[in-house]
Amino acid sequence: MKEQKVNDLMVALSEYATVTEDATLYEAVLSLEEAQEKFEDKHTRYRHRAILVLDKNGNVVGKLSQLDVLKALEPKYQDMIRGEGSQRYGFTKKFMQSMLEDYQLFASPLDDICRKAGEQPVHKYMYSPTEGEYIEAEASLEGAIHQLIMGHHQSLLVTRNKKIVGILRLTDVFAAVFHRMKECFVE
Numbered sequence: 598m599k600e601q602k603v604n605d606l607m608v609a610l611s612e613y614a615t616v617t618e619d620a621t622l623y624e625a626v627l628s629l630e631e632a633q634e635k636f637e638d639k640h641t642r643y644r645h646r647a648i649l650v651l652d653k654n655g656n657v658v659g660k661l662s663q664l665d666v667l668k669a670l671e672p673k674y675q676d677m678i679r680g681e682g683s684q685r686y687g688f689t690k691k692f693m694q695s696m697l698e699d700y701q702l703f704a705s706p707l708d709d710i711c712r713k714a715g716e717q718p719v720h721k722y723m724y725s726p727t728e729g730e731y732i733e734a735e736a737s738l739e740g741a742i743h744q745l746i747m748g749h750h751q752s753l754l755v756t757r758n759k760k761i762v763g764i765l766r767l768t769d770v771f772a773a774v775f776h777r778m779k780e781c782f783v784e
Contacts, residue, residue, distance in 0.1 A: 603741050604734040606773055607755045607763035610657075612636060614648040616719055618658060622669055623715030625650075625661055647752065649764065650723045657754060657761045659723035669714045669722045671702050731756055732765060738773065741765055 614632035616625045625648045633644040650659035668674045688696075697703070703710065729748045732741055734757040744753060745767055755763040 601738040601773060602734070603732055603736045603738070603753075603755055603765050604763075606738070606741075606769045607734065607765045608636075608645070608769070609763045610649070610761060613764055614645050615651050615657075616648055616661075617651050617653065618718075618720045618723075620650075620719045621715060622661075622666055622717050622719060622722065625719050626666060626715070646766075646768075647764075648719075649754075650719055657726075659720070659725050660752075661719055661723045662751070665722045665724070666714075669717055670707075670710050673700055673702060726754055730754055731761075733757070734762060738770065741770055742774070745770060 612632070612635070614625075614629040616628050620628075629645060629648050636644060646663050648661040649657050650661055652658045727748075729744060730750055730753055732744055732753045732755055734755050741753060744750065751767050753765045754761050755765050
């Protein structure tokens with residue numbers, strides 16, 4: 598069986614949802630919706646779950662996940678959690694419910710909250726990828742799996758000649774491994 602490379606599984610940058618740094622969250626969500634509707638992938642049926650943020654020169658400078666957009670609905674979350682889910686800290690469901698009430702999170706109607714969040718700039722909620730979130734297009738599938746596992750990443754930015762050319766999604770890697778596993782049992 599042919600060795601799979603990252604290049605074989607990545608989604609090209611041109612097929613992914615992107616916005617510029619000065620876009621609003623509403624524009625980012627529209628971009629994600631449009632990219633999902635247009636996306637036809639030969640590897641999986643999974644839709645995109647993030648938006649890549651570009652600078653004025655078209656270079657990727659950040660990512661905006663679905664969770665980042667949800668966090669933007671309530672600005673107090675930025676002070677309460679810094680990238681880690683409360684479950685990791687061992688907070689009970691009762692404690693998290695008390696936080697919701699004590700901090701008066703989502704005190705306004707959801708329509709008002711959504712409108713206000715949609716006007717916020719993307720750069721305020723995006724995060725900049727770390728060194729461990731980049732992988733070469735010609736890297737092996739095994740190397741990509743290692744990087745995804747060790748970094749707990751949902752995706753990796755794929756580079757060729759130091760330029761980002763695509764994104765490797767965890768869902769696509771899992772689908773490739775799943776298909777390989779099925780083939781192993783058929784033989």
